[in-house]
Amino acid sequence: MLLAALLLACHPPRETVVSDADADADVDTDADADADTDADVDTHSGPTVHSGLEHSGVPSPSVSASCQVQPDNALRVDCHVEVQPPGPVEVSFQPSAGGAARIQRWDEVGRADLTLWRMNGDTDHDYVFTALDSGAEASGTFRSGRIPAAFQVSMSVTGVVPPAGDLLFQADCDVPTAVVVDGEGRMVWYQDLTAGLPAGAYRVQATDVAGDGGVVSMLDRSLVRWFDWDGTLRLEAGAGITPGFDRAVHHDVAQRDGLLWVLTAEAWSDAVASWVVDGFYVLDTSGAVVADWNVDALAPPSGPGFAGYWGGQFAYAIDWTHENSVEVDENHDLLLSFLQVDTVIQVHGDPADPAFGQAVTTLVGDDATTFVSDYTIADPHGLTSDLTFSHQHHPHWLPSGELQMFDNEEIGASRVLRLRLDASARTAEITGSWSLGVACAYAGSAYDRADGTLIATCAPSGTFSVIEPTSGDVLGTWRPRCVGGGSRAMLARGIPVTL
Structure with a gap:
């Protein structure tokens, strides 16, 4: 019993953050000039790498992200991204059905709203955000809007x-x-x-x-x-x-x-x-x-x-x-x-x-x-x-x-x-x-x-x-x-x- 307590003290359990990923985007069927605002693209941040505390008490490297189509543009996606510790971030995204990946980079991100652009409309995409200093990742999906x-x-x-x-x-x-x-x-x-x-x-x-x-x-x-x-x-x-x-x-x-x-x-x-x-x-x-x-x-x-x-x-x-x-x-x-x-x-x-x-x-x-x-x-x-x-x-x-x-x-x-x-x-x-x-x-x-x-x-x-x-x-x-x-x-x- 004493040995087990000592082991738990030295190696506390790590926390894993997982959220749902039901990318059920509503599609705009009318022809007005406003892109979907009700696209409930409930993307997930995925299992975040090392999201608990290390031995020093300092949070381990982590990335989280959630993305949704801009309300007034079907081919741009806004992502709320949090990076620990702050540093340069890269995102790679591509059509879920296959195709060339697009990469965008930002020099310094802690907690920020980032925009993805250049994509086909009305298409499912997979994305991965990567903290370039630590290698921590967050992945998920989004669906681009239908172009009005x-x-x-x-x-x-x-x-x-x-x-x-x-x-x-x-x-x-x-x-x-x-x-x-x-x-x-x-x-x-x-x-x-x-x-x-x-x-x-x-x-x-x-x-x-x-x-x-x-x-x-x-x-x-x-x-x-x-x-x-x-x-x-x-x-x-x-x-x-x-x-x-x-x-x-x-x-x-x-x-x-x-x-x-x-x-x-x-x-x-x-x-x-x-x-x-x-x-x-x-x-x-x-x-x-x-x-x-x-x-x-x-x-x-x-x-x-x-x-x-x-x-x-x-x-x-x-x-x-x-x-x-x-x-x-x-x-x-x-x-x-x-x-x-x-x-x-x-x-x-x-x-x-x-x-x-x-x-x-x-x-x-x-x-x-x-x-x-x-x-x-x-x-x-x-x-x-x-x-x-x-x-x-x-x-x-x-x-x-x-x-x-x-x-x-x-x-x-x-x-x-x-x-x-x-x-x-x-x-x-x-x-x-x-x-x-x-x-x-x-x-x-x-x-x-x-x-x-x-x-x-x-x-x-x-x-x-x-x-x-x-x-x-x-x-x-x-x-x-x-x-x-x-x-x-x-x-x-x-x-x-x-x-």
Whole structure:
């Protein structure tokens, strides 16, 4: 008896925490714009590793977790996680029926609410949270929600679209939405871009991947919003809520290193005419306007202008440049595209740079315009008969140092155009020219994909085309469709993305 008492004193029994796991998710059968809020996904934390007291009286390492679908997003799951002792945590989750596992990590977790994202809808998933310092684990299941019809986009395929990662685009359906589909065309993420705004009819003007994570968007030529992948609204700036934000905003927004660059327009008159003058704002992470710039710093307004786009806002003003794209590099230099004058200009975009707003490089695609080109376009490899570009969109630098753009008005059809700029020879050498076989009069983009193919967006046809660069063949196209009605998905850009 004495020996047994001594053994119990030295080795007290350990506590094991087990909870039930009846993942009986209620499924939303209506088509309203709210995801299930009654999904009673009663997930369990599983047997927690070493959850009692060790000899020292210090609690042993443990992890517990419980997860449920966000009430307003069917493809995001919130998990309450507790870790003892606090430290870095990793979660792995995958469809219960099998499939690739997704992993997310957090640097320091004690007691926290963590969000999981990127998943298919209406699907059972298994998860395991692991404390990386101790190896303690908690496992369980959850069921993702059914995507409401107002946010649903389906993808039809012509030809073959090889899987090559995820794709982000904006869908201006019943509700302006940012959508991500996987390589098979299945929705894996979405964000209501009007979340938290008063009820009303909104139009999405631009959507892009934020360099610091998440998506940036523009609504109604007046509002800029930045959402994290977990749905957190990081920034909102616009007319009436941000001091100094008094210009119209349009076409594009870029984000990197704690700054945002937003294309702007305002109208003013001189002795000749009334002009739409393009430019950009620079915002910090609070949404404050920290700098601004107008293109008339480089040249005075002139020319016949572009009709229609600003008619309802700046009546009779001449849209002489029609700025339509901004891309930012690691030096905070900007590539700006001006459709009406067939011109791409690189300017210093860092407000802390004494040279802020000064032009670095000017490339003109056609002859007689307002601006003078620093380069002559050449085709030493005989890739095309067209040594011009016009009404271009989405010029951007590739990792190779080449310049790539969507050339809307190639002879007979739009194309993806790639050039190598040689400053010493003052030539822009064509290194790639890939026709879509169809004319795309407005909008558009051209990105490289992870498998080496190209994906180009043609807005008028509402399609993403995948091009094999060696042969130049269009392998296949995707056409998004708004399931719940409303407008078809307005395809300004299809952007390869890693969530």
